[in-house]
Amino acid sequence: MELNFRSDNETPAAPAIMEAIEKANRGAAHAYAEDNWSLRLNEAFSERFETDVCVIPMATGTVCNAIALASICPPWGSVYCHRSAHVYCDESGAPEFFGNGLRLVPIDGADGKLPHRPLDKAIRTSAGHGVHSYEPSAVSITQSTESGTVYQASEIANICEVAKAHGLPVHLDGARFANAVASTGSTPAELTWRAGVSLMSFGASKNGCIAAEALLLFDNHERREHIERLRKRSGHLLSKMRYVSAQLLAALEDDLWLHLATHANRQAAKFADAVGNHAGAELEFPVEANEVFVRWTPAGFTTLEEAGVEFLMWPGRDDLARFVFGHSTDERATDKLCKILGGL
């Protein structure tokens, strides 16, 4: 049995997603997102988010994030985010590239969450030097976070309130948004626009799809033109967009996305329990979604590896490892992982 907990990026697509792709493969369809799948996205997401959503499908989360930020921040503007944010740490400067030299300002915060008071202070102290300094322009948060924790709706509302007081829109990187919805029990609406979020990157690739993401605009739909220009100009307007859109529609259908995320979260919770009961290993962060960060001895991790378990040693750390559970994680594999750990 495969004991791979390295990343949800390594999972295959869910059967229902594959079926949707096959169905989309019958006959001709208009190119460049003029097909019947892409044209149904607005309606499908609007229904699920209980508001009028403007949807722009793309193939990766990095481009969604980067274009989202470029659409709300001028080249001389700054975006405030958590120090561990994907946009800051893992995109090789995609936001800076699409945003023509905009700046990301990292802020520290426990458990991967952007704390709203330090955010307020950071915005206030960086303004006021006119044309000489970057202009505070936007805030970006990640849900679920890079630490496997989840913002409650009220926490997002606090952040949005601070941002709003400074006139800044809030972007949400939802690469693992499904896991957060499944975890909180709040509705997609409550975790986004109702809390004050302006636009989000809706991720599905990690959660059962092959490559399917969407930039969702909750307000200021006129940003769409800028976004579509950047999408084309960066080579992200797939000629056969139907296959991306078909995945997204299938993910939403009958809440497949939430069922898949719930499964993944449950595996993570099970393993978190095992870690909690272990004498040596410890949880680095609360486990609220599908990622488990374990602090342990290097020797401990080595033994685990020797037992055939695959996971990610955190870059630059020999006492921290990440285990990710996905839609396709076999419950028996989780059980086996727990048993192996328990025996060490």
Place this chain on the structure above:
Amino acid sequence: MELNFRSDNETPAAPAIMEAIEKANRGAAHAYAEDNWSLRLNEAFSERFETDVCVIPMATGTVCNAIALASICPPWGSVYCHRSAHVYCDESGAPEFFGNGLRLVPIDGADGKLPHRPLDKAIRTSAGHGVHSYEPSAVSITQSTESGTVYQASEIANICEVAKAHGLPVHLDGARFANAVASTGSTPAELTWRAGVSLMSFGASKNGCIAAEALLLFDNHERREHIERLRKRSGHLLSKMRYVSAQLLAALEDDLWLHLATHANRQAAKFADAVGNHAGAELEFPVEANEVFVRWTPAGFTTLEEAGVEFLMWPGRDDLARFVFGHSTDERATDKLCKILGGL
């Protein structure tokens, strides 16, 4: 029966490609192009091109072209291309975006082909003003061309010779390269590196795939680092790249790509004959690949549309239309099209 000849971008994927995707969907695989499919690309393309090829898979032709040009041309450099080139006309400035303001210099030429003597003159007259003007840096050609014609190996060699005399590398946009290989009977090697081409965008999306392209480096493999940085930075490093690479491998297997292109070319040839025999309609360009450009009366085209035929009226022209034949074009549809035209 569907009579859609609007674009090969509207075709579905070929069955063998779908199968390859399904096969790739079994179990976990390393993310970010470290999977077993992506790792086999160098070998597969090297074998088919009879030389050591460095392959970087991506999802669209636009990004392949744009990154290719950015990797051989500094921001203050210029790229010479045909006035109808996709990079000049249809990418909304992707090369300029990735190339941080590089310049494309369009050159006129009959039948969509870049003529080597005017190219030589254009390069010569634009140099020599030092830091004040753009520096001639690269040449880009399209094969098959935007006019549905095809360069013979010797024509490419002539262009490359001119470029080489000025120290410029030559890029080939091969969105429809398969159609050119099928048309000329020359080998992939003869039409590229043996003629002097340095790097190419190998297109498969129009020819039976969903979204699968590859940037091929024939020389200067150290460009790879720059290219991979731009791929990541532009959001084009798919986390689940295996699905792109699996398509590419399947396209190469047993020369599926050439069989599909041969079929498409044959349909185009059949229709070209029908046009040639028609009293009113005329061919705008020689038909050498899978595209047929027809010059006719607006009334003629209207009748054809009313008969249920779908094609593309050329932007800005009411007397010119494009008909594209694809890997999935049903031979009976082609016959019906010919018959309908013959009856008008």
Place this chain on the structure above:
Amino acid sequence: MELNFRSDNETPAAPAIMEAIEKANRGAAHAYAEDNWSLRLNEAFSERFETDVCVIPMATGTVCNAIALASICPPWGSVYCHRSAHVYCDESGAPEFFGNGLRLVPIDGADGKLPHRPLDKAIRTSAGHGVHSYEPSAVSITQSTESGTVYQASEIANICEVAKAHGLPVHLDGARFANAVASTGSTPAELTWRAGVSLMSFGASKNGCIAAEALLLFDNHERREHIERLRKRSGHLLSKMRYVSAQLLAALEDDLWLHLATHANRQAAKFADAVGNHAGAELEFPVEANEVFVRWTPAGFTTLEEAGVEFLMWPGRDDLARFVFGHSTDERATDKLCKILGGL
């Protein structure tokens, strides 16, 4: 006696300009264009242009042009200009750099002038392909032109009318605007905003200053913020801007700029007469400002050089040379030049 007719960029500053710099050098002054000279620019230019002008001083014409275009054209927009325009030929891509990959579309026209009907056609044929192609966004003309000719107010009005019909603003590169005003006898207003020009680069460096240019906004003054951001971000907000602004104010005072330009034009006219009377040499373009383009034999030019005359052989041509007359050209030098030519 110096017989240097190579370029007005080689001239020293006029005595009145030097005096103004010295006067500005007394005591402290606010930095970053908050000084008393910079603060008077709006009033001084508004008076001279008979309308409310928003003035942003800078040190070079290239940055004025580049920022002007970047402020009216999105990265995916195109700017139409004459094929010989400085922005297209001589700025190494500054507009593309500041404009993040905008595109310049060169148009042919006799005597260095952008012809309005071909302009109209170019705009019409390049639109209509949506997100795939560059969006027609602006027009830029040069006054006096790169060929030493001058647009009449009505010619500018024709161009602006075409631009306006397509919703595009018109920029005027006025590196040698003084020479055009002096030549036409029209007012600055008539040659700019009254004819429909939206913004211009007002050049003074070639005409008696050391380094002093200004971007003038005739309408949409809210563009100022974008412009000032780009000025700072590109390192063009001089800490001691007072010296630039003092030059500009001195140039306007008592119409010094027009007196200097009139002198330069007169020298050019005198030499144009000499060329007109010569058996071999010929004028390449009508001489309407301070530049004279002479077509002659290579041997003829060599003799002239051997007689101690300095001028510019046109890059890539051995039968064409440019002679430029400046505010500091000694009338006796012009006479001597004419006499030398007459004797050959």
Place this chain on the structure above:
Amino acid sequence: MELNFRSDNETPAAPAIMEAIEKANRGAAHAYAEDNWSLRLNEAFSERFETDVCVIPMATGTVCNAIALASICPPWGSVYCHRSAHVYCDESGAPEFFGNGLRLVPIDGADGKLPHRPLDKAIRTSAGHGVHSYEPSAVSITQSTESGTVYQASEIANICEVAKAHGLPVHLDGARFANAVASTGSTPAELTWRAGVSLMSFGASKNGCIAAEALLLFDNHERREHIERLRKRSGHLLSKMRYVSAQLLAALEDDLWLHLATHANRQAAKFADAVGNHAGAELEFPVEANEVFVRWTPAGFTTLEEAGVEFLMWPGRDDLARFVFGHSTDERATDKLCKILGGL
């Protein structure tokens, strides 16, 4: 008497600099830095720095810094600097603009100095994530610092050693380099290339010039081409560069730059003594160059302002002010300032 201690950017030019400009104003000179002043820069700086220096003159410090960093750091690279660095805080993203989205990584350190051990740690922890993260590429330090302190040669050597161990070149922002040389008594060579600095922005505008800075390359002179392209492309290749270069030559002549800086430093030291002797006011940082940061009560600062003293309240702080002393600060003004403070 003027009691302006707001900024050395508000000072006029020194008499010898004005004379040099006037001398440079006699007759014609080659344009675009091909003049006899610009051509002498390499020799003059090489002599003063005791090594072979490649000099590229420009008009502002911001462009020097930005182009310097862009020449040693790819768009996907990061530059490590102190959190208070001008490149990070005061240039509105010029390095990001010229560097096409490079990233500045700010590091905390006492007294405005980049501490070498935290630098080492920052570089080590940010590497190792391949194409996903920014690539550590360069280090930039400011001498004298933004806090008015000065690095000793050994401190610079420590930083350069860390940088070198990671293969990174070190840039020095020398907007107030003269004050540091005057303060340490070390030679320009000892404070730069002998300590391991690769290139620097040599500032003269704040120290007696109108607008004159130079980018100095101590090694890798082939970077010159990239730098000159960016200079042109950003509109910083002044047509009449002779006036900038003449200022630089005059600054070096007979060590005028050091005499002017010594005077400014002495005034600062005098005021620092006065603050040191004051019951309420305190020095925020050691005073080692020409800037004095004073921590005091808001009421105290108000009284000082009411007494006619001009200085800069630090942005975002009501208990901190900066006093800058320049080459033109009248010794009697300094005395008066000290006396006023002493009486409060």
